[in-house]
Amino acid sequence: MNNNTSKTIGIFNRSDLILIIVIIVSSILFITLSPNPSHSHQAKVTIGKEESFLIDLSIDQIKHYDTPHGEITLEVINGQIRMQKSSCPDQLCVRQGFLQEHEASIVCIPNETVIEWVSSPQYDGVSR
Amino acid sequence: MQTVEDHAFMMDTFVTIHIPTRNKSQAAAAMKETFHAMQTLSTQLDRYETSSVSLVSQINQSSGEESVSLPETVINIFHTAQMISEASDGAFDLSIGVVVDLWRKSELTGILPSSSAMSSALSLVDYKKIYMQDNQVFLEDKNMSLDLGAIAKGAIADLAKETLQSQGIERAILDAGGNIVAIGSKTDQEPWSIGIANPNQPTEIMGYVEVTDLSVVTAGIYQRAYEINGERYHHILSTENGYPTSSLKSVTILHPSSLMADALSTAVMVLGPDNGLSLIESYPGTEAIIISADDALILSKGAEAYFTLLQKDLFHEQ
Numbered sequence: 001m002n003n004n005t006s007k008t009i010g011i012f013n014r015s016d017l018i019l020i021i022v023i024i025v026s027s028i029l030f031i032t033l034s035p036n037p038s039h040s041h042q043a044k045v046t047i048g049k050e051e052s053f054l055i056d057l058s059i060d061q062i063k064h065y066d067t068p069h070g071e072i073t074l075e076v077i078n079g080q081i082r083m084q085k086s087s088c089p090d091q092l093c094v095r096q097g098f099l100q101e102h103e104a105s106i107v108c109i110p111n112e113t114v115i116e117w118v119s120s121p122q123y124d125g126v127s128r
Numbered sequence: 129m130q131t132v133e134d135h136a137f138m139m140d141t142f143v144t145i146h147i148p149t150r151n152k153s154q155a156a157a158a159m160k161e162t163f164h165a166m167q168t169l170s171t172q173l174d175r176y177e178t179s180s181v182s183l184v185s186q187i188n189q190s191s192g193e194e195s196v197s198l199p200e201t202v203i204n205i206f207h208t209a210q211m212i213s214e215a216s217d218g219a220f221d222l223s224i225g226v227v228v229d230l231w232r233k234s235e236l237t238g239i240l241p242s243s244s245a246m247s248s249a250l251s252l253v254d255y256k257k258i259y260m261q262d263n264q265v266f267l268e269d270k271n272m273s274l275d276l277g278a279i280a281k282g283a284i285a286d287l288a289k290e291t292l293q294s295q296g297i298e299r300a301i302l303d304a305g306g307n308i309v310a311i312g313s314k315t316d317q318e319p320w321s322i323g324i325a326n327p328n329q330p331t332e333i334m335g336y337v338e339v340t341d342l343s344v345v346t347a348g349i350y351q352r353a354y355e356i357n358g359e360r361y362h363h364i365l366s367t368e369n370g371y372p373t374s375s376l377k378s379v380t381i382l383h384p385s386s387l388m389a390d391a392l393s394t395a396v397m398v399l400g401p402d403n404g405l406s407l408i409e410s411y412p413g414t415e416a417i418i419i420s421a422d423d424a425l426i427l428s429k430g431a432e433a434y435f436t437l438l439q440k441d442l443f444h445e446q
Contacts, residue, residue: 054333128306128325
């Protein structure tokens with residue numbers, strides 16, 4: 001006679017099933033929410049009308065920039081980029097979080113800043 | 129078309145090989161053989177490797193006493209290096225080892241090299257005292273010391289290209305810590321596109337070159353450095369005074385040989401813009417993209433055909 005008080009379904013008891021479900025859900029969340037550096041190794045940042053440059057997403061970094069109307073701080077971590085801080089009043093760009101694969105850009109209208117994916121890995125290598 | 133990519137750590141850097149191919153097993157086998165060949169040459173050229181497999185170590189230990197026999201692949205590297213030393217009137221010089229050692233020692237002690245120690249070290253820097261006959265190399269003065277840090281990655285990258293091509297690889301990109309070797313073109317219609325780092329913000333791309341079958345090598349003041357008392361002294365040293373060079377921020381060279389590109393990039397950093405450009409123009413098929421200390425962009429005559437400047441507001445064309 002089995003002294004274990006938990007219910008048994010097939011060869012698994014309830015604890016086993018809960019553990020299996022947790023593992024499956026965690027795996028799905030990890031795959032879907034993890035940064036995906038293979039999307040692009042670079043992002044294009046445009047500030048104001050003139051300044052436009054590429055940022056290497058393979059290197060974790062925090063960068064501060066003066067804009068025509070204030071200042072911004074970009075954070076690159078694990079192949080993703082976000083507006084970490086901005087002097088803008090509405091903070092929409094900061095609240096958007098990391099630029100997701102399905103999103104075209106992060107736009108900060110008050111600071112005239114656009115962060116966008118380089119649509120495909122633009123360079124085959126970087127000489128440095 | 130699939131891609132086979134793998135990397136290895138050597139020469140204190142990551143080396144990545146990227147092969148677009150329809151034959152993955154052929155590419156993987158070629159890559160394995162290439163990494164093995166690179167690792168062997170890397171050890172032979174490493175002066176800090178004390179075992180007998182380091183040929184440069186053997187030459188240094190035998191300075192002023194006896195010559196050392198070198199295999200053909202290595203003696204050819206020395207011939208190229210000596211050619212650039214002569215052409216640059218010693219701005220590029222393999223015998224800078226004692227000066228490098230002085231800076232490494234300063235990094236440990238936190239005390240800058242004294243002028244007397246620097247003078248003494250510079251007295252041992254003279255490429256004309258590196259003698260080569262047949263496959264033998266001999267350093268005339270005892271305590272002379274070779275340092276191949278300025279060309280080792282280039283030499284090893286050339287060997288990688290040769291090995292990959294001998295295995296039937298027609299298209300590939302090799303990235304040896306920023307020394308890029310483009311083998312063939314990306315596709316039949318498309319060249320390889322290589323970004324060039326902004327020397328003021330090396331994680332940004334200041335522009336790019338489109339190349340087929342060329343090496344793209346950059347020397348810059350933002351790369352390795354000696355940290356002494358919180359101050360940063362970059363690693364490209366003048367053979368004139370032993371101190372870090374100051375007139376240029378970065379030099380990118382395009383050349384079919386990565387070894388040549390590596391040696392020329394250092395030579396131009398030391399020579400400065402005018403003499404540096406003259407040196408580049410004396411080698412047909414060689415192009416240079418130079419950023420001066422005041423952020424002027426200086427291009428060799430044919431570089432425009434390859435290079436596109438992206439950060440136009442940060443660098444002014446000269």
